[in-house]
Amino acid sequence: MGAALPAPCAGTRPAIVGQPRGFARVRAGTERLYWQWQEYRESAATREASALLVSGPEKHSGTPLRSLYFGSGNHLSYVLGLLYDEYRVEEEHRHLNAWQARSWVDGYRNKVDLVTADLPWPYHRVLAGRGLLEAPAWVNQKLQLPDRWQDVLAQLRSSARGEDLRKIRKHGLQYRIVRDETAIRRFYGEMYVPHLTNRFGNAAYIEPEWKVRYCAESGALMEILREGEVVAGQVLFGDRQSMQLLWAGTSGGEFGQQSQGVFPALYYFGVLHAFEGGYREVDYCGSRPLLSDGIFQLKRRWGGHVYDGWSRDTLFFQPAELGQATLSFLTRHPMITRCRHDLVGKVCLGTEAIQPDDVARAAQVYATAGLRAIRLYSLQPPSHAAIDAARTTAGIELVDLSRESEPAAAYCRC
Numbered sequence: 074m075g076a077a078l079p080a081p082c083a084g085t086r087p088a089i090v091g092q093p094r095g096f097a098r099v100r101a102g103t104e105r106l107y108w109q110w111q112e113y114r115e116s117a118a119t120r121e122a123s124a125l126l127v128s129g130p131e132k133h134s135g136t137p138l139r140s141l142y143f144g145s146g147n148h149l150s151y152v153l154g155l156l157y158d159e160y161r162v163e164e165e166h167r168h169l170n171a172w173q174a175r176s177w178v179d180g181y182r183n184k185v186d187l188v189t190a191d192l193p194w195p196y197h198r199v200l201a202g203r204g205l206l207e208a209p210a211w212v213n214q215k216l217q218l219p220d221r222w223q224d225v226l227a228q229l230r231s232s233a234r235g236e237d238l239r240k241i242r243k244h245g246l247q248y249r250i251v252r253d254e255t256a257i258r259r260f261y262g263e264m265y266v267p268h269l270t271n272r273f274g275n276a277a278y279i280e281p282e283w284k285v286r287y288c289a290e291s292g293a294l295m296e297i298l299r300e301g302e303v304v305a306g307q308v309l310f311g312d313r314q315s316m317q318l319l320w321a322g323t324s325g326g327e328f329g330q331q332s333q334g335v336f337p338a339l340y341y342f343g344v345l346h347a348f349e350g351g352y353r354e355v356d357y358c359g360s361r362p363l364l365s366d367g368i369f370q371l372k373r374r375w376g377g378h379v380y381d382g383w384s385r386d387t388l389f390f391q392p393a394e395l396g397q398a399t400l401s402f403l404t405r406h407p408m409i410t411r412c413r414h415d416l417v418g419k420v421c422l423g424t425e426a427i428q429p430d431d432v433a434r435a436a437q438v439y440a441t442a443g444l445r446a447i448r449l450y451s452l453q454p455p456s457h458a459a460i461d462a463a464r465t466t467a468g469i470e471l472v473d474l475s476r477e478s479e480p481a482a483a484y485c486r487c
Contacts, residue, residue, distance in 0.1 A: 084222045089351030116193045116385045122171045129160030134401035141181040144191030150275040171196035190389040197387035205391040207411045209384035211359030214377030228376040240334030247298045248342040257289045260306040264322030297338045305335045316347035317356040340375045362409040364439045379443030392481045412487040415445040427455035432462040446470045
């Protein structure tokens with residue numbers, strides 16, 4: 074099974090190591106505020122938008138789907154990739170203003186099967202609270218670090234403590250912390266960019282090299298080794314009481330089963346490094362707002378609690394009606410949506426009546442700390458057994474769309 078996994082030198086979390094003091098602390102705080110301001114400034118400067126009228130067979134059902142996309146284009150490839158394998162653009166309107174979102178959405182909501190919008194801060198406020206599904210483009214996940222290492226491990230799901238840790242031991246993975254410029258450049262060009270490109274294609278959101286290098290040089294680069302060869306890396310950045318696990322990549326851009334325990338190793342060794350550094354939490358950072366997303370599920374396995382951090386962009390969806398194409402899209406993509414000041418998971422079961430097994434699966438696979446509820450929707454009344462199961466299962470709510478005069482609007486409703 075391989076060598077035993079490294080563990081902290083002491084089972085109790087030490088006082089935080091390496092925090093700046095005096096003038097250095099003031100400087101670090103000033104830098105943090107500066108970069109936060111830069112993010113807001115760049116987001117507010119993204120005023121130009123485009124509108125695309127798109128048609129094609131819906132990705133999973135093959136049923137014709139006509140949609141409107143309005144937005145900055147930051148997540149255009151991602152949104153269209155959720156909807157289509159192949160599509161054609163019937164109309165394209167460029168050089169619009171983001172503030173025009175409401176007029177475009179209102180003008181097309183009865184002309185297409187699905188309206189989508191992709192708006193940066195602060196322009197997302199134009200559509201917020203207007204009956205569309207609203208989801209942050211990225212949700213954050215964090216793991217709190219108790220004082221004792223055994224309590225840290227107890228927060229992980231059994232699949233992480235069992236299967237994931239066995240993979241790390243089986244393949245003899247180890248780690249080291251580096252900060253030299255050559256290693257950081259190699260990570261960016263040979264691991265980070267190829268990994269994202271292979272994983273997400275045109276929908277890849279690749280950070281500029283200067284930003285990755287700045288965070289790695291100010292923080293650290295963790296390299297994962299197999300038999301002395303570097304097979305993966307991840308940028309670590311400590312900010313006050315939180316250790317952020319930022320950008321990751323693998324040698325050759327590998328992902329999934331081919332990674333042979335590499336991604337569990339990135340999480341385990343990242344958590345270990347944060348614990349030994351005295352940090353109170355590990356910030357796993359952003360995941361796509363889909364309960365079925367592989368990265369979201371991996372972070373969930375590793376104890377990640379969901380929260381709505383500042384996402385530069387917000388995604389909106391509004392089906393005109395729950396026809397075959399839109400139902401196929403919604404059932405394949407259970408979403409994490411904003412509901413006032415909370416996050417709620419929405420799981421659509423289409424025309425199938427909700428059964429007790431659906432309630433159990435939602436609790437086992439989707440329920441996550443940080444989500445106010447997981448709501449199961451169906452166009453058929455739920456079975457009596459499912460209603461009884463939901464009453465005894467915390468955080469699961471059933472919604473009978475068959476009782477609604479406008480099921481699509483009820484599904485979008487907060």
